[in-house]
Amino acid sequence: MGGIVNAKEGVLWVGRKSTLIELSHASRFKVYQAKSLLEAKVFLRERPIKVIVSDVVHFFDQLKTLFPEPVRILLMDKLDVSSTQAAINRGEVFRFLPETSAVSEIEDAIDQGVRHFDLVSQHQTLLSNLKVQNRKLEKLIQKLEEQVSVRTARLQGVEGELSKTKRYLEQLNALIAWINASSSVEELSQRVEKALKGVLPVEKIVLSETTTEEVVKEVKKLGLPSIVMPLIYQKEEKKKCVGHLYFLCKNEEDIVALYEKVDLIKQISDTVALTLEKIYIFNASVERKEEWQKTFDAIFDPVALVNKHYDIIRANLSYSQISGIKIQSLVGKKCYEVFQKRKTPCEGCLLSQTLQKKKPAQFELKSTAQDTFYATSSFPLEVDNQELAVLYYRNQGEEKRLRDQLLQAEKMAEIGILAGSVAHEINNPLGGILAFTQILLSEVPKDSTFYQDLKEMEEATLRSKEIVENLLYFSRISREEDLEAIDLISVIEKALTLVNLKIRHKNITIEKHFQKTSPSTKIFGDFNQLVQVFLNIFQNSIQAILENGKAKKEGKIELWVEHEEDQKQVLVKIRDNGKGIEAEHLTNIFNPFFTTKNKTEHPGLGLSVSYQIIKNHHGKISVESEPDKGTTFIILLPYRAIVLSRS
CATH class of the missing domain: 3.30.450.40 (GAF domain)
Structure with a gap:
């Protein structure tokens, strides 16, 4: 019978049934099948059998005298006291199992039998060593007795x-x-x-x-x-x-x-x-082992010692924690199964190359199990004539993410410059189209069939021109001469024009609560930078409201602008009814590159930039949020004349 395993852990199935055939393909034991007592004796003489499994008790009765060492497991159709007692007396059975037992139950019983066999073998080896020592002692005693005999004779x-x-x-x-x-x-x-x-x-x-x-x-x-x-x-x-x-x-x-x-x-x-x-x-061995294990476990990155079959020989604490499996349970398992949750070796793994060339190798491992990247190094090692390799994993996920986000930010900056250039190029032909359309409108009678078409062309051209002008306005680079007394409501209105197209078909309404009788909502600052602040916040609110491309039934963004005379400041509140922010994220939302959304589409720079702009205007920005209820951004800006710091 076939089996892929250690020949030292052989299992003999005696009987005509094929109960253990399935086991031979799935377990870690070498299973042999004997259909008769004669075949069984041949196997027991020629093979390293540790466990005998049978459903016939008289086989054990006849085999125990000639082959007492293997552990015996009996499969019975019926387990009762009298039957089991008789089996124990006749065949010295180690374990009883119902014939209907699952393969896993039989495998567990065999595993116990192998351990028992090994324990008994160790005990016998110890006894043998003790006998050798005793023989030496007997010789010593014999010599002493001879000396005593000589002295006694004297x-x-x-x-x-x-x-x-x-x-x-x-x-x-x-x-x-x-x-x-x-x-x-x-x-x-x-x-x-x-x-x-x-x-x-x-x-x-x-x-x-x-x-x-x-x-x-x-x-x-x-x-x-x-x-x-x-x-x-x-x-x-x-x-x-x-x-x-x-x-x-x-x-x-x-x-x-x-x-x-x-x-x-x-x-x-x-x-x-x-x-x-x-x-x-x-004592020295124990100390070295403890020191080595402590040093091994102190390594922050995951490290594993594996053989050429990807079986783990030893792993450190970090490897165990990331795998979610205890260190003792890792031994013997495939490294790609426990560390990467795969059924085949990791793509790009250089373990075989390392062992063949006997040289260190490095490769990048994309981990789907931990959603990160590892810079993986493999080092050849030979222990007791066994070829092994040390696998060292250094987590590069955060480093790679920051690098990608920086590239994305640079790309967005280039796109902004390009957008300004393209907008300039588009603005000129749009002016010509608008002029000719208006000339045609003045010449065509209003009751003409072409008049309404020309009117729609004019409106579309004006709308395109407004979009281009907004894009040009937003892409301007702020300069010292841009610092001026500005109306904060005008800033907010300009930001709203930039997001109107985005929410036009998204079922999101914007409610403005501005104090019409407010003494002043003017501050001293950079118009373009403040437009960017509110644009970032509006976009954040819109993204929170949208769910899989659709808005809630009542997507809403509310705005309040209030003049606080006693504090000499202008208060702006922006509240949405989006999905809200989890409490553990509130302290991080103004950090660069922090985002709870898709990191590729949203690199997490908007709120960080907004925070810095408000800080440069000597203002304050804070956030309040409850999951599934919404988020409120609160901005305070001084309205008295100030000098901005240009950090």
Whole structure:
């Protein structure tokens, strides 16, 4: 049976049904199918089978003796206590599932079985290692026993000494067992002293990782004679001292007795040295791993380590956060699936090229998942003879957006200059058309069939001429000599003429509430710049009212211009009944390039420009808004004579 996966995680299906065929195509296990007991035995001898799945319990009964290691899963048509108990007794079944179980349920059970198999295998490996250690210990004990035998032969009849030696050996065996289980230097020191203190003629045993002056002074303070044994760790032909054992005795006689056991002490010291070095290596490994992981996670940009099949080996915290998947769950998944939500490798990805040429490569990744652009770099890396690549993603979305908006702003400025030039060119022929049309009107009788046509031509020409004049007026560049006393209502009326064409067929009405008896609405400023301010606000209101190209049933823009004598200023309020602005956006709407609309069509410069113009006129502009109710812009401009700052 076919399956695309690790051969070490083999699954054997024993039976004539095809229950697991679907699993072999979708799961991460290598599934083999045996239709008979004989076939099953062949597979079990020749294949690395970890899990056996069957719907016949007697297969397990016959296979468990010859092949006890694989985990057994039984599919049953009916799950009850008696059946399951019988299956456990006969086939030592690990897991029971209904025959109607979904493939995903079977896959989960197999996954549990594989983990159980691996755990048992690790346990058996550990037991095997322990047996090797025990054999070494047995040899050591045998040697010690030989020494004891020689001493016993010399001291025949000395039962007390024999008893001491026996107790010594027993405690030595316990010591070595403890050493193998020690996980820290402190624990090792405590166990060495506890095990040897009753066996050797010593008052105290001190384990020192380094021979410093402080340690020597501390030992001397005790005022006891001692023997110092260096802890030598030997790997191949290299030796190094990893510490010292201080054996402190009560008197010189005990020192002499201790010297008689110097060979045994050396063996114990060698064992302690080996264990101590293991602890050092383990602690250093843990520290390096933690430091590396912290450094990896501290990188602000997403980083992932992948193999040639795009499988993630490791990823940092930023990668996990952007993907929305926990770091532990990312391992083994395809990078393009979790990071870009794609079913195929990303367009333009240079991972294969990086691994083939063994050189770094860079490419731009357009991310539809995060709606941005990444400057992506891939670096080749080889770990344990496995070809890997580091993928580093730098988000360039904001940088690209600002660059595009700047280009758009420059383009709009060029279009403004071009519009002024085109308007000049159009204005002259329009004047000629208007003149000839009016001459014809004066010569054609009013009851003529051509008169009404000529009248419509005149009106259309006048309307075109007005549009061109407005365009010319708006495209003028403001100069110092343009600063003058102007009527704010006239400014607003001029801005309204520029937007009238836009709202003519949009079902949007404009209501003006001007104080006819107002003492003055005149201010000192730049007429063109202020027209631009109100034009920007009107366009913003119109866009808020329009929905998918259609206005609301009652699209409305209301205007108030009021003279505030006590404040010596003119108040302008512009209110619309558009969709409004969300509260979190209100503090940003005057920022350059900020927009909640399409960034290509609306670069977000209008309100920012308006804010700066009002500020240059020593005025204030603010906004109030409620979603789905509308927005109100409030502008305050001083009407007394002032000198403008030209920033």
